[in-house]
Amino acid sequence: MTQSAYNGIVIDIPTKIQAMNANLINPFIKAVSGVFATMIEQPVRLGQPVRKKDPVASHPISSVITMQGPVSGCVVVSFAEPVARALASALLDETMATLDADGIDALGEIANMIAGNAKNEFPDDTGTMSVPEVVTGKTGIAYPPNVPIISIPCETESGALIIDVARCAWPDAKTVSPGLRHAFPPGISAALSAASFWPSA
Numbered sequence: 001m002t003q004s005a006y007n008g009i010v011i012d013i014p015t016k017i018q019a020m021n022a023n024l025i026n027p028f029i030k031a032v033s034g035v036f037a038t039m040i041e042q043p044v045r046l047g048q049p050v051r052k053k054d055p056v057a058s059h060p061i062s063s064v065i066t067m068q069g070p071v072s073g074c075v076v077v078s079f080a081e082p083v084a085r086a087l088a089s090a091l092l093d094e095t096m097a098t099l100d101a102d103g104i105d106a107l108g109e110i111a112n113m114i115a116g117n118a119k120n121e122f123p124d125d126t127g128t129m130s131v132p133e134v135v136t137g138k139t140g141i142a143y144p145p146n147v148p149i150i151s152i153p154c155e156t157e158s159g160a161l162i163i164d165v166a167r168c169a170w171p172d173a174k175t176v177s178p179g180l181r182h183a184f185p186p187g188i189s190a191a192l193s194a195a196s197f198w199p200s201a
Contacts, residue, residue, distance in 0.1 A: 025165055027121035028065075028075050029152065031114045032163060036156060039090045039110065044161075047153035055143035058151070058162040059083075061099070062135045063111035065118070069127015073144050073167035077114060079107075079159075086158040108134045 033044045059078040066074045079087070081099065087110050088103040089096045096103050111132035119129050135141050143149060149166040 024071060024122075024126070024167070025150070025152075027118040028077070028114070028163055028165070030121060031117035032077060032154070032161070034117055035087075035110060035113050040086050040156075040158065042086075042156045042158060045155045047155065049150050049152045052149035052151045052164060052166075055141075055145075055149065055166075057135070057138040057141050058153075058164075059160065060136060060138060061107065062141060063107065063114060064133045064135055064141055065111070065115050066130040067127055067167075068130075071126040071167060073147065073165070074141075075118075076141055076143070076162075076164040076166070077111070078162045078164065080161065082159040083156060083161050104134055104136070108132070 029044075029046065036042050036044050057076060057078045059080045061081060061084040062076050062078040064074055064076050084107055085096045085099055085103065088099060088106040091106040091109060092102060099107075111134055115129060115132045122129070143164075143166050147166055149164055152163045152165070154161045154163065
């Protein structure tokens with residue numbers, strides 16, 4: 001068992017899934033939390049992860065980050081509109097009643113911050129990360145087909161967002177024991193230890 005930490009919260013990482021959890025998922029949680037703390041001074045409260053049933057975005061505005069290499073797939077950070085407006089308003093230093101083209105551009109800049117911060121936390125041998133794309137609408141995202149999608153619901157003072165992690169390749173995926181316990185920050189259960197989350201051997 002090893003430990004990782006972000007926002008002052010210590011996470012216990014079972015050794016056999018350390019590469020999957022700490023190195024591949026937590027950088028995005030940390031990056032999203034950091035952007036919210038910096039931009040709008042709001043904490044991000046993490047909910048219980050679930051296996052996404054349908055490959056569509058949960059909210060109408062999303063940042064899509066694609067990965068290629070030993071770890072391939074995508075990460076989608078999907079924002080409820082009030083959350084997107086709060087972030088864009090903070091970057092543009094004006095209150096936005098609706099999201100116009102300038103607001104979408106501002107979200108693109110915020111998506112770049114999230115991707116850049118996450119990339120800084122990634123190990124060097126996991127591959128490359130694309131420039132993020134901002135997608136409006138729930139059906140315009142090409143999730144990788146036939147792979148598990150882990151959804152981590154989050155709440156902020158401005159509203160909800162979800163972090164979706166869809167990976168085509170996981171280090172040592174076939175060696176993961178269904179009985180291993182993932183100990184996450186408060187509010188996240190051991191749901192990710194269920195065998196249904198992972199590719200079958």
